[in-house]
Amino acid sequence: MACTPPQRFGLLRVLLPRPHRYRSLRSWVALLSLIVVAAPPLVGLGRIDLWGGDHQLLGEPVSFAKALFGGLLFGIASYLITFLVNAFGGRLFCGFGCPLSQANRLAERIAAERGKPGRTATIVRSWLFAGAFAAAILHWWIDPRLWIEGSLGARAAAVAALAAGAALIQGHARWWHWSFCRGWCPVGLYYSVVSPSTALGIRFDAATCVNCNACDRVCPVGLAPRNLPGEIERDEGLAIATTTGVHHCLSCGDCVEACEFILGKRGITPIALTLASHPFGEGEAHPAPTAAPAEPAETRQAG
Numbered sequence: 001m002a003c004t005p006p007q008r009f010g011l012l013r014v015l016l017p018r019p020h021r022y023r024s025l026r027s028w029v030a031l032l033s034l035i036v037v038a039a040p041p042l043v044g045l046g047r048i049d050l051w052g053g054d055h056q057l058l059g060e061p062v063s064f065a066k067a068l069f070g071g072l073l074f075g076i077a078s079y080l081i082t083f084l085v086n087a088f089g090g091r092l093f094c095g096f097g098c099p100l101s102q103a104n105r106l107a108e109r110i111a112a113e114r115g116k117p118g119r120t121a122t123i124v125r126s127w128l129f130a131g132a133f134a135a136a137i138l139h140w141w142i143d144p145r146l147w148i149e150g151s152l153g154a155r156a157a158a159v160a161a162l163a164a165g166a167a168l169i170q171g172h173a174r175w176w177h178w179s180f181c182r183g184w185c186p187v188g189l190y191y192s193v194v195s196p197s198t199a200l201g202i203r204f205d206a207a208t209c210v211n212c213n214a215c216d217r218v219c220p221v222g223l224a225p226r227n228l229p230g231e232i233e234r235d236e237g238l239a240i241a242t243t244t245g246v247h248h249c250l251s252c253g254d255c256v257e258a259c260e261f262i263l264g265k266r267g268i269t270p271i272a273l274t275l276a277s278h279p280f281g282e283g284e285a286h287p288a289p290t291a292a293p294a295e296p297a298e299t300r301q302a303g
């Protein structure tokens with residue numbers, strides 16, 4: 001696995017074969033995100049038609065410039081919607097709704113399933129997802145009637161564009177991967193800059209923590225989930241150099257899933273980490289580990 005840190009990958013091989021509510025929810029929300037991206041051009045709310053010149057804005061044929069302006073307005077509108085999500089849940093969209101993040105997860109699952117039954121189905125699912133994502137973007141640029149009325153050459157060009165888009169998404173998921181989320185994603189950067197949520201996020205209760213380090217090891221963006229209010233330094237891409245972990249947390253719940261697994265094996269409740277509605281910073285903060293956190297016994301045995 002090209003870009004998944006080995007310590008995360010080791011845990012994924014143990015966690016992924018088990019169903020988890022966050023993973024199911026994430027799949028549905030990512031699918032919903034694709035539908036939201038695909039719907040406006042398909043129903044004629046907005047489209048730039050590079051094939052037949054049938055540019056659309058709010059169901060009316062318009063000039064190329066107006067359609068381009070309409071696309072810009074849709075972009076601004078989606079930023080405003082995500083701003084509301086940010087106000088409630090911080091980078092919750094990154095953790096649960098982003099199609100690129102979902103593509104990362106499918107790539108990780110393919111790697112984690114090496115040598116196991118069902119891997120082919122995951123590969124197919126991953127390509128179908130990448131293809132659907134590419135199609136959702138492509139139809140902002142061509143009228144879907146091309147698939148029926150277009151010449152052979154036009155349809156071949158559209159298929160090539162679709163295949164190239166899907167391959168790019170797969171390449172991103174395999175190589176750029178979580179590094180993009182850590183330091184380069186413009187939406188993530190925007191989320192990190194605007195004030196993080198105080199309504200929903202990761203809560204830590206030190207009372208039942210067994211210091212297994214599974215949460216530190218599994219975090220896809222290298223945070224210390226027990227100490228998100230603590231200051232961290234980031235030297236990647238466009239990420240804010242010095243701020244707290246709260247600004248960078250994707251609210252993905254991976255640390256919670258790992259904690260549930262470890263404490264569940266030991267029969268300990270309540271779970272030390274939760275993704276819940278509450279102010280960040282509650283509970284006792286632990287200092288971030290300075291060395292690579294040790295692997296918990298449960299995953300060594302199971303892995």
Ligand code: SF4
Pocket residue numbers: 202218219220221222223224225248249250251252253254255256
């Ligand atoms: S701290 Fe937990 S919720 Fe936040 S990004 Fe890391 S694993 Fe995800």
Ligand code: SF4
Pocket residue numbers: 208209210211212213214215216226255258259260262263272273
């Ligand atoms: S996974 Fe849970 S029990 Fe293990 S170190 Fe993290 S908070 Fe503590």
